[in-house]
Amino acid sequence: QNWRFVTEEVEGQVQYVYAQEFADRMYDKTDGEVQIDVYEFGGLGEETDQVDQLMQGAVEMAVMSPGFTGDMVSEGQLFALHFLFPDDVATTQDILTNSEALNTDLRERYEEHNISPLAYWTEGAMQWTSNDHPLTSPEDFENFQMRIQMSPLIRASYEAYGADPQDMSWGELYTALDRGTVQGQENPIFFIGDASFHEVQDYMTMSNHNNYVAMTTVNTEWYNELDDDIRALVDETTQEMQSWIFEEQQRQNEEFITIIEEDTDNPTEIVELTEEERQVFRDIATDVREFYRSEVSGVGGEILDKLEEEIAEHE
């Protein structure tokens, strides 16, 4: 069997090495019966094209960011809510792995679109980068052109801070930052460094305002028709990979903070947000949850309510 596994990142980056490791494990477990071709970002189009390809079965597997399914699975946008998950990334990963709200309820919502999220995992805490000034208060966001992924809730989150968000693929982001089409963006540290965004940005604010969450997804119809033993191996491998990818993202995020700090040709000032500064953003972001419940979620915020209870249990 030959499967196609598409990712939103390029060789060496977290999503790509995930897919490669997944492919190797499946190959070994099936003595070569299952061969998976891994595609890096760009080979099959932009992120939103990849969502279509998975839905239509043009690819069997994908690592997908919920932000790019924002106009389709409205509940999946809850990952865009700032300051929702605990600050501790390991605790967040534990919730992502075990949450019933996500692994049962949200999964059902995605399956209505022929997408089955088999697992959710973090690529690390997100930080803000900017030109002209560091982003430390809502005033700094006033009319600030912020690049976002195509999700109405990510848009609402930054509009609440006063920003002027613009959505685009990350494939266009380096040039857009360089030319000043947008002034800033959010991403985990490894991605900021590996995509060289820091070269065209002056500041990186350690905001830890959210976690970058990726999903291991499969085409639902295809998955349901797999032989039981192969489907069990897919599930088993997905579960095993949760701790593997946690360590990998941690390694890459640590490695790239040093690379950014030591890149003296492209100096980036690193600014730590104080707890007081974070609290100002947290208060605004908490109101965005009500917007999600009333305007965005198709289920009156039920999944978010349950997830908030699960998070509270962890704290």
Ligand code: 6CS
């Ligand atoms: O900012 C983005 O859109 C990209 N960021 C990451 C961490 N992975 C892929 C995604 O498309």
